[in-house]
Amino acid sequence: MNNKPIGVFDSGLGGLTAVKQIMKEFPNESVVYFGDTGRVPYGTKSPETILQYTRDDINFVRSFDVKMIIIACGTASSQALPMVKYENEDIPITGVVDATVYAAVRATKNKKIGVIGTVGTIKSGAYEKLIYEYDKDIEIHKTACPLFVPLVETGHFDTPVTRLVIEEYLEQIRDAGVDTLILGCTHYPLLKKAIGEYMGDNVVLIDPCAEVVKYLKKKLGSDMLHSDTPDKEQYRYFVSDDPKGFAQNGSIFLEKEIDGQVEKIDIEKY
Amino acid sequence: MNNKPIGVFDSGLGGLTAVKQIMKEFPNESVVYFGDTGRVPYGTKSPETILQYTRDDINFVRSFDVKMIIIACGTASSQALPMVKYENEDIPITGVVDATVYAAVRATKNKKIGVIGTVGTIKSGAYEKLIYEYDKDIEIHKTACPLFVPLVETGHFDTPVTRLVIEEYLEQIRDAGVDTLILGCTHYPLLKKAIGEYMGDNVVLIDPCAEVVKYLKKKLGSDMLHSDTPDKEQYRYFVSDDPKGFAQNGSIFLEKEIDGQVEKIDIEKY
Numbered sequence: 001m002n003n004k005p006i007g008v009f010d011s012g013l014g015g016l017t018a019v020k021q022i023m024k025e026f027p028n029e030s031v032v033y034f035g036d037t038g039r040v041p042y043g044t045k046s047p048e049t050i051l052q053y054t055r056d057d058i059n060f061v062r063s064f065d066v067k068m069i070i071i072a073c074g075t076a077s078s079q080a081l082p083m084v085k086y087e088n089e090d091i092p093i094t095g096v097v098d099a100t101v102y103a104a105v106r107a108t109k110n111k112k113i114g115v116i117g118t119v120g121t122i123k124s125g126a127y128e129k130l131i132y133e134y135d136k137d138i139e140i141h142k143t144a145c146p147l148f149v150p151l152v153e154t155g156h157f158d159t160p161v162t163r164l165v166i167e168e169y170l171e172q173i174r175d176a177g178v179d180t181l182i183l184g185c186t187h188y189p190l191l192k193k194a195i196g197e198y199m200g201d202n203v204v205l206i207d208p209c210a211e212v213v214k215y216l217k218k219k220l221g222s223d224m225l226h227s228d229t230p231d232k233e234q235y236r237y238f239v240s241d242d243p244k245g246f247a248q249n250g251s252i253f254l255e256k257e258i259d260g261q262v263e264k265i266d267i268e269k270y
Numbered sequence: 271m272n273n274k275p276i277g278v279f280d281s282g283l284g285g286l287t288a289v290k291q292i293m294k295e296f297p298n299e300s301v302v303y304f305g306d307t308g309r310v311p312y313g314t315k316s317p318e319t320i321l322q323y324t325r326d327d328i329n330f331v332r333s334f335d336v337k338m339i340i341i342a343c344g345t346a347s348s349q350a351l352p353m354v355k356y357e358n359e360d361i362p363i364t365g366v367v368d369a370t371v372y373a374a375v376r377a378t379k380n381k382k383i384g385v386i387g388t389v390g391t392i393k394s395g396a397y398e399k400l401i402y403e404y405d406k407d408i409e410i411h412k413t414a415c416p417l418f419v420p421l422v423e424t425g426h427f428d429t430p431v432t433r434l435v436i437e438e439y440l441e442q443i444r445d446a447g448v449d450t451l452i453l454g455c456t457h458y459p460l461l462k463k464a465i466g467e468y469m470g471d472n473v474v475l476i477d478p479c480a481e482v483v484k485y486l487k488k489k490l491g492s493d494m495l496h497s498d499t500p501d502k503e504q505y506r507y508f509v510s511d512d513p514k515g516f517a518q519n520g521s522i523f524l525e526k527e528i529d530g531q532v533e534k535i536d537i538e539k540y
Contacts, residue, residue, distance in 0.1 A: 038309075038315065038319060039308075039309065040314075044310075044512075045308065045511055045512065046511050046512040046515075049308060049512075146420065146423070146424045147421070147424055147426075147431075149420075150416065150417055150419075150420040151417070153314075153416070154417055156417075160434060161417075161431060161434050161438065164430060164431050164434060165431055168431065241315055241316050241319050242314075242315065242316040242319075245316075268538055
């Protein structure tokens with residue numbers, strides 16, 4: 001039994017899809033969520049800045065004495081995970097990249113995997129490196145999709161604009177015949193329907209936040225689980241800017257209203 | 271004669287369109303440019319954060335003993351200009367909003383003006399307030415165009431996606447019969463061709479950075495002008511992240527290569 005909360009952070013709202021999965025799979029667990037809405041997006045920032053931001057985020061969630069940390073941000077986990085793991089050896093940290101790759105290499109049959117993500121994620125090569133650690137013979141087709149995040153954030157989940165942008169970004173990957181596509185950014189699962197229709201029924205779409213929670217399920221031994229009674233303040237949300245906007249828009253990712261306080265904090269101090 | 275530089279800042283690269291105009295209109299003037307690339311975009315941040323960022327930016331350019339400041343960021347100048355003007359009475363500060371409104375109210379004949387900008391700019395109502403100060407009878411049609419900045423930043427200046435997004439955002443404004451459209455964000459002039467084709471030849475598009483420099487021209491008396499010989503280090507560029515990316519992509523806005531150093535600074539310290 002371990003009644004400490006799970007710490008989850010993301011550059012913005014997208015990591016709430018991981019919280020949604022935790023709520024479903026582990027209804028007793030407590031969560032401390034941090035969304036770095038004051039410094040979003042990470043995907044276009046330099047590697048040094050991304051590392052610095054990730055360190056701040058880790059320090060912030062650690063201030064709640066969490067039992068484990070999930071980095072729900074694709075950019076942070078693809079660029080900063082090895083370093084922050086090294087710096088925080090005393091606590092388990094899981095990034096969306098590990099979990100997603102683990103699922104993708106198991107899903108592919110023809111050994112052709114597509115990887116899409118932000119500019120930073122794709123440039124980092126983090127997914128490829130990890131895929132090759134599992135299997136050097138896998139053929140990888142990747143592309144950055146910088147318009148997907150703004151499309152999601154403006155509610156363009158499945159509009160003519162969305163479909164045109166999907167075609168522009170994914171045509172080559174589809175034509176290469178991948179049977180598995182890693183949605184390497186927490187925002188992308190919200191375009192799942194439109195992406196799925198474009199890629200076809202035979203292509204498995206790997207959703208990072210769903211995978212990270214499945215991965216957790218394997219890791220969370222009974223000694224790490226929360227007791228039967230959920231805490232009073234089970235879900236706590238913190239942001240670095242615009243708590244009101246987070247409370248309003250977060251429900252898109254959480255697929256239900258945010259119940260609980262959303263507090264603004266000064267992340268530069270961590 | 272006043273050989274001090276002109277300070278220009280923006281949340282990112284867009285303000286370089288103002289620098290381009292200064293180079294053209296005032297070839298002897300020196301410029302210190304700051305692009306807050308580490309904290310871009312401003313348009314989605316809260317009013318308090320935008321004010322704090324604008325103060326930091328002002329303090330940074332003031333550290334170069336500039337003779338005047340141009341706020342090239344539509345969001346910063348629409349939300350923070352009155353306050354920072356009040357706090358910096360000893361130096362002239364011009365925001366894109368003043369200059370743009372000045373031009374728009376002179377351009378309109380049917381007294382119907384369209385205003386487009388980021389979510390923050392449109393919410394602030396800054397353009398309307400100022401337009402009404404000139405003429406209460408003007409009919410204003412406004413809309414936020416949050417996808418325009420990412421479209422510009424991904425090089426979608428005039429593609430099928432761009433035209434579809436333009437139609438989505440501008441249909442109502444066009445159908446309302448405006449004869450003048452304020453492009454209330456430094457990125458938007460890069461979509462001028464596509465926007466112009468959609469709006470039609472009879473609609474005047476007001477480009478903020480071009481207007482701010484025209485406005486300067488009126489303000490810059492001979493005592494404020496730089497001497498005939500340009501400084502050795504005439505153009506200096508500073509950013510809060512990714513100087514390399516700035517040097518590479520800045521040429522899109524400047525319409526020529528960036529000559530001169532691009533230095534990274536820690537804006538949180540100002």
